[in-house]
Amino acid sequence: MAVVPAGALMRRAAFGVAVVAAELLAGKRRVGLLVGAGNNGGDALWAGYYLRKRGVAVSAVLLTPDRVHAEGLAAFRRVGGRVVPRLRDVDLVIDGIVGLSARGPLRPDAAEHVAHLEAPVLSVDLPSGVDPDTGAVSGPAVRAHTTVTFGCLKPVHALADCGDVRLVDIGLDGELHGPDLVELDIADIGVAWPVPGPEDDKYTQGVTGIAAGSATYPGAAVLATGAALLSTSGLVRYAGPAAEDVRARWPESICTGSITDAGRVQAWVVGPGLGTGLGAEAVLRTVLEAGVPVCADADAITMLANNPDLWDARDPDTLLVLTPHDREYERLAGPVGTDRVTAARKAAERYNAVVLLKGHATVIAGPDGRVLVNRARSSWAATAGSGDVLSGVLGSLLAAGLDPVLAAGCAAKVHALAADLASDGAPIPATSLLAALPDAIRAVRPL
Numbered sequence: 001m002a003v004v005p006a007g008a009l010m011r012r013a014a015f016g017v018a019v020v021a022a023e024l025l026a027g028k029r030r031v032g033l034l035v036g037a038g039n040n041g042g043d044a045l046w047a048g049y050y051l052r053k054r055g056v057a058v059s060a061v062l063l064t065p066d067r068v069h070a071e072g073l074a075a076f077r078r079v080g081g082r083v084v085p086r087l088r089d090v091d092l093v094i095d096g097i098v099g100l101s102a103r104g105p106l107r108p109d110a111a112e113h114v115a116h117l118e119a120p121v122l123s124v125d126l127p128s129g130v131d132p133d134t135g136a137v138s139g140p141a142v143r144a145h146t147t148v149t150f151g152c153l154k155p156v157h158a159l160a161d162c163g164d165v166r167l168v169d170i171g172l173d174g175e176l177h178g179p180d181l182v183e184l185d186i187a188d189i190g191v192a193w194p195v196p197g198p199e200d201d202k203y204t205q206g207v208t209g210i211a212a213g214s215a216t217y218p219g220a221a222v223l224a225t226g227a228a229l230l231s232t233s234g235l236v237r238y239a240g241p242a243a244e245d246v247r248a249r250w251p252e253s254i255c256t257g258s259i260t261d262a263g264r265v266q267a268w269v270v271g272p273g274l275g276t277g278l279g280a281e282a283v284l285r286t287v288l289e290a291g292v293p294v295c296a297d298a299d300a301i302t303m304l305a306n307n308p309d310l311w312d313a314r315d316p317d318t319l320l321v322l323t324p325h326d327r328e329y330e331r332l333a334g335p336v337g338t339d340r341v342t343a344a345r346k347a348a349e350r351y352n353a354v355v356l357l358k359g360h361a362t363v364i365a366g367p368d369g370r371v372l373v374n375r376a377r378s379s380w381a382a383t384a385g386s387g388d389v390l391s392g393v394l395g396s397l398l399a400a401g402l403d404p405v406l407a408a409g410c411a412a413k414v415h416a417l418a419a420d421l422a423s424d425g426a427p428i429p430a431t432s433l434l435a436a437l438p439d440a441i442r443a444v445r446p447l
């Protein structure tokens with residue numbers, strides 16, 4: 001703002017909003033603006049100005065008439081924009097209530113206007129009421145059909161539902177620093193996914209060890225082992241009390257009843273359905289002492305939280321990925337709160353581990369400060385046993401030698417994709433998610 005003429009950035013931003021609005025209108029002609037007190041409202045008014053100049057009928061509700069972007073309002077009025085008490089009969093709403101300076105949910109007067117909207121909403125910068133930094137929605141908020149943002153994507157666009165997100169260049173190149181959050185796309189994952197070459201055999205691709213399941217929960221062992229088998233073509237070893245069940249379902253796995261007889265692996269998955277008794281603690285200790293990367297999930301996380309002595313079994317250089325859901329996170333590091341990125345970062349630093357915090361938006365933080373986000377496109381993965389599948393996928397990628405942050409990012413994305421493919425709009429059990437892994441991997445692999 002210091003180097004370009006006053007108002008230039010806003011007019012570039014607003015022009016971008018007007019172009020997308022015209023596209024969404026597809027020939028219709030009535031637009032309503034919801035205008036808040038700050039520059040976000042200014043953007044909306046200037047967008048209204050450009051749309052008026054194209055012959056669109058534009059009306060505006062000023063939520064705070066005593067505090068409104070003065071130049072934007074003057075320009076809007078100059079071209080025949082109308083100020084109205086309430087939006088009626090519009091084809092598209094432009095949400096300029098609040099942008100980057102937003103705090104908390106919509107205030108009651110703004111919420112009242114939003115509650116009665118019927119037309120699709122184009123949000124300026126972000127859907128008003130959603131927190132710009134955390135994506136948290138703690139009360140009334142706009143539900144955007146499309147969001148137009150400027151210069152760079154903000155955390156909210158990766159963490160929350162902003163509809164279709166369009167990025168408009170307003171000439172900030174060179175002024176922006178590197179990203180705080182990274183969302184892997186399908187191409188990133190396709191390139192990283194392990195593929196056997198002519199020289200490979202079952203050992204060179206990495207052997208995954210699964211220390212999971214119990215007499216009470218044999219299914220977790222079956223799911224995690226199957227997920228590892230379907231994720232890379234390296235060998236999978238299972239060790240534990242569910243050996244009979246695992247062998248019956250997955251004859252290609254090598255199963256032993258005890259971790260001490262398991263043989264060598266390049267990574268361990270420990271925890272799903274394992275229990276938290278003394279036997280389970282001994283298993284966790286053995287795995288942490290093995291000196292290979294470990295994915296610690298479910299009961300392994302609970303044991304680490306309840307018995308901090310277990311951390312001593314880990315050589316500090318052993319790569320560790322913790323995969324808590326919110327309640328497991330709370331045992332480890334206190335309540336997650338609304339800022340999931342900070343929560344994941346905090347635990348990653350505290351435990352010198354990669355932390356994959358599960359949820360609709362899965363956040364992965366490395367102890368080196370890297371953060372990846374993967375927002376699912378549906379919530380069908382929220383089903384019992386789905387986490388066991390995730391841990392198996394992740395373990396096999398660790399065994400294949402992927403960097404643990406990348407491994408976690410790839411696993412989260414393919415897992416979410418498998419849920420979408422399996423579900424196709426209907427509820428699914430975790431076994432169906434598991435069975436869709438090959439389709440999900442095919443979908444990310446380069447052609």
Ligand SMILES: NC(=O)C1=CN([C@@H]2O[C@H](COP(=O)(O)OP(=O)(O)OC[C@H]3O[C@@H](n4cnc5c(N)ncnc54)[C@H](OP(=O)(O)O)[C@@H]3O)[C@@H](O)[C@H]2O)[C@@H](O)CC1
Binds near residue numbers: 036101
């Ligand atoms: N930076 C750039 O380069 C560019 C920035 N640009 C644009 O500027 C926007 C940022 O503008 P900004 O900083 O003026 O603040 P903004 O988000 O409009 O909010 C301010 C007002 O909102 C109010 N308010 C707060 N919370 C609220 C709630 N929950 N519910 C209701 N109201 C709430 C709060 O009121 P107060 O607390 O003062 O009563 C405050 O006065 C940015 O998002 C982008 O659109 C573009 O023009 C391109 C160049």
Ligand SMILES: Nc1ncnc2c1ncn2[C@@H]1O[C@H](COP(=O)(O)OP(=O)(O)O)[C@@H](O)[C@H]1O
Binds near residue numbers: 381384387389
């Ligand atoms: N609302 C949601 N939308 C999308 N994915 C979700 C949602 N809730 C949970 N998940 C995903 O489903 C999995 C659930 O894991 P977890 O809670 O450990 O289940 P379980 O212990 O039953 O195996 C995680 O991968 C998580 O990211």
Ligand SMILES: [K+]
Binds near residue numbers: 040097099125126
């Ligand atoms: K907005």
